[in-house]
Amino acid sequence: MQATHSDGSAALFSGYNLAAYDEMFGPGRSPRPHYAPLYDRLNDLGPGEIEHRHKVADLTMRNQGITFTVYGRDQGVERIIPFDPIPRLVSAQEWDGIERGLKQRVRALNLFIRDIYHNRSILKDRVVPAELIFGASGYRRDCMGLRVPKDIYIHVSGIDLIRDAGGEYLVLEDNCRTPSGVSYVLKNRQVMKQVFPFLFEQYNVRPVDDYTDKLLSVLRYIAPDGCDDPTVVVLTPGMYNSAYYEHSFIARQMGVDLVEGRDLVYDRGQIFRRTTRGLERVDVVYRRLDDDFLDPLAFRPDSILGVSGLMGAYRAGNIGLANSLGTGVADDKGIYPFVPDIIKYYLGEEPILNNVETFRPLIPSHRRHILENLESLVVKAVDASGGYGMLIGPASTKAQREEFRRKIEDNPRGYIAQPTIQLSRHPTFVDGRLDGRHVDLRPFVLYGEDVFVLPGGLTRVALPEGSLVVNSSQGGGTKDTWVLHHAGGRA
Amino acid sequence: MLSRVAESLYWMGRYTERAENVARLLDIGLFIELDAELGAGEGFSPVEIALTILACRDAFPMDLGAPSRDAVLRFLTFDRSNAQSILSMIARARENARGAQEAIGVDVWSEVNRLYLFLGGTRAQKRFVRSPSGLFTSIKNSCLLLDGMIQNTLPRDEVYHFLELGRHLERLDVLCRILRAKCPILTQAVDGAEAAMQLVRWTSLLRSCSAHGPFLRSERERIEPEGVLRFLVLDSEFPRSIRYSAARCQASLQEITGGDEDYGCEAERILGRLESDLRYLDVAEIFDRGLLRFLDSLQVTCHRVGDEIQRSFFLI
Incomplete structure (x- = not known):
């Protein structure tokens, strides 16, 4: 470590451990070129100043109510997601690859969904086993033959990326239903600009502000035919949903109404919102509600969150819906191992971003491998998310491994297994100094007239030392993510 | 909206x-x-x-x-x-x-x-x-x-006017309640040392409505019951008086319904009538009618307005 700056530098990075792929430090413990200015600036600031500004950032977020709700206790407790003030940097060159890879992946997944609900040629050609589709919890038989506006299903997606020990970006998970987190991307940037303005000075950081503009264009693009000035709404499950802040933020930034199910009403094939001047027509719904809760007539009859008749209006082609129904079939963990084949099948291209190596208990040789190596693998239930329903082999107890062994033998379709990847690490402010913590990256992709990848994304960081679980429900925090322009100009 | x-x-x-x-x-x-x-x-x-x-x-x-x-x-x-x-x-x-x-x-x-x-x-x-x-x-x-x-x-759109409607209706309601609770004591006939105490009470009533200074400037006279009540109930310029609050409620409602000459909803009609009542009422008349009876009926009117707003705009 170069401890040449001020007294602060020694303290700030003292005891910094290199492990896994370190985002900031390259070979020889020197900062990678694109991190060098940040490294210098942090040392100039020193721990005291960073600590102080960190508190200001927390207070700002708390006052603005940028919180999520933790369930478990009686009413749910509002918390802010821990915000780490050290930004994560992605060089222009790295980003080019990520961007191309994500566009390719989302286009292919979209074609896949369309095919599944129409011709099913990929099943007939035996590229993907049919029983995986029909057993997937996200598969919706009701969508068979349903035409959706502009043939777009996945209008908004968040694709989780990690970096392995060699620094290669790999896709860990696709989120094609109602991915959250983009409000934190935008808010983190605003707060960073307020609290650490000078860190930006030596960088050309690509802006993220126009996300909601772009989202609104996508939503207007999928309005029913003949609707020139569509009325768009954001549909939320309500104030007690853990992502309510995000729903409200997105509606506010787009300048559209945030509605709950009870604000909407179906009448003769159309959807209306209840206003102070009576019923007014709605053309496009950006829903942040799972398929099952959307329409109690079509799906769960006990849902009080949805709108009775919504599916009827959708079928009749009278509203646009983002994301479309039944997209869960594309981000099912059972389908995930086939995504590289899906890309080849529909686009005739090699995948630009690779998957993490994945074993499937349905294949006898894989099952043997899994059961013999439980202590070194990560096992995931295919229909769980948010870091629940997982076995992290190296951190597991014998009893937990036995439990998963039984589960896998009983229900081989229900699980996949992957080698435990030491996610890349990033300097993170903990206890008054910087230390390496594991991170992932969730970039957001919009699909409308074009496919757009927001230059940035949500960097999630596992705050407990050594932890590999970045989910906010399990002690994860977030960082601002800076995608840099190519040197010498704005791309 | x-x-x-x-x-x-x-x-x-x-x-x-x-x-x-x-x-x-x-x-x-x-x-x-x-x-x-x-x-x-x-x-x-x-x-x-x-x-x-x-x-x-x-x-x-x-x-x-x-x-x-x-x-x-x-x-x-x-x-x-x-x-x-x-x-x-x-x-x-x-x-x-x-x-x-x-x-x-x-x-x-x-x-x-x-x-x-x-x-x-x-x-x-x-x-x-x-x-x-x-x-x-x-x-x-x-x-x-x-x-x-x-x-x-x-902007002066529905968002603003619903906020204002709530604020001024509440202001009217609270002042009604304050007067209703304090008037039985305030209007007792007193003498001697109690008279000085009564003055303190009337002053505090004005203060609790931020009306002390404005009252002194506008009335240019001693603090006595009729003047204070006229000011708090009937004054057209003091922003916390009952008449002023009623007028503001009415104005916001009018903006919301878009009604110009005709009233657009029942709450607007009740408020319009209240406002014109207060406009032409004399404080002596209030005492003649009975102060408490007057305040009670004001309270009832206030509740009716609240109910009608609920019915016209929120229970669609």
Whole structure:
């Protein structure tokens, strides 16, 4: 470590451990070129100043109510997601690859969904086993033959990326239903600009502000035919949903109404919102509600969150819906191992971003491998998310491994297994100094007239030392993510 | 706009206004109590009377003996189990603001949220222990800041007018309640030393409505019952008078319904009639009719307006 700056530098990075792929430090413990200015600036600031500004950032977020709700206790407790003030940097060159890879992946997944609900040629050609589709919890038989506006299903997606020990970006998970987190991307940037303005000075950081503009264009693009000035709404499950802040933020930034199910009403094939001047027509719904809760007539009859008749209006082609129904079939963990084949099948291209190596208990040789190596693998239930329903082999107890062994033998379709990847690490402010913590990256992709990848994304960081679980429900925090322009100009 | 959001805005307006009024009431009550020893057994103390005004006397835990001043202040400021405490009202204002964030904007929302977090935290407790008046002042200032943001950042559309409607209807309602609770004592015939005490009470009534200075400037006369009542009920320029509040409610309703000459809803009709009544009423007539009867019917009118607003805009 170069401890040449001020007294602060020694303290700030003292005891910094290199492990896994370190985002900031390259070979020889020197900062990678694109991190060098940040490294210098942090040392100039020193721990005291960073600590102080960190508190200001927390207070700002708390006052603005940028919180999520933790369930478990009686009413749910509002918390802010821990915000780490050290930004994560992605060089222009790295980003080019990520961007191309994500566009390719989302286009292919979209074609896949369309095919599944129409011709099913990929099943007939035996590229993907049919029983995986029909057993997937996200598969919706009701969508068979349903035409959706502009043939777009996945209008908004968040694709989780990690970096392995060699620094290669790999896709860990696709989120094609109602991915959250983009409000934190935008808010983190605003707060960073307020609290650490000078860190930006030596960088050309690509802006993220126009996300909601772009989202609104996508939503207007999928309005029913003949609707020139569509009325768009954001549909939320309500104030007690853990992502309510995000729903409200997105509606506010787009300048559209945030509605709950009870604000909407179906009448003769159309959807209306209840206003102070009576019923007014709605053309496009950006829903942040799972398929099952959307329409109690079509799906769960006990849902009080949805709108009775919504599916009827959708079928009749009278509203646009983002994301479309039944997209869960594309981000099912059972389908995930086939995504590289899906890309080849529909686009005739090699995948630009690779998957993490994945074993499937349905294949006898894989099952043997899994059961013999439980202590070194990560096992995931295919229909769980948010870091629940997982076995992290190296951190597991014998009893937990036995439990998963039984589960896998009983229900081989229900699980996949992957080698435990030491996610890349990033300097993170903990206890008054910087230390390496594991991170992932969730970039957001919009699909409308074009496919757009927001230059940035949500960097999630596992705050407990050594932890590999970045989910906010399990002690994860977030960082601002800076995608840099190519040197010498704005791309 | 969405009925649900309109309803949230209306209640946000009402709860912040009520919270501000309670802070004002307690602040002045305490000020008077510290200044002069009021005769016990004769009505309620200026602090305690707030329990009557807010109709929460029954909710006060009497098992601890006669209510101490500190217990009453805390009950009306911090007690979450008391729906009429300042904290409870700010909590409800905040819940409503939270459901209408996209309408009010980030600054207004942050200020309500900040006030709520402050009141629920230890800093507010410490400030109360140091000086209750200091805490009430910061609550009042916070509410005024909120109103300043609303006045200076929101366009004059439905969002603004539902907030204003709630605020002014609540202002009218609270003043009615205050007068109703205090008038039986204030209008007692007194003599000697009690007369001086009565003057203090009338002054404190004016103060609890921020009306003391404006009254002195406008009436240019002594503080006596008819003048004070004329000012608080019938004055057309003082922004906390009943007539002024009724006119503001009516104006906001008119903007919401878009009605020009005809009234657009029942609430508008009732308010229009109230406003014209107050416009041509003489204070002597109020006393002739009977002050308490007059105040009671005002209260009934106020409730009817609230019910009609509910029916016309929120139950779509």
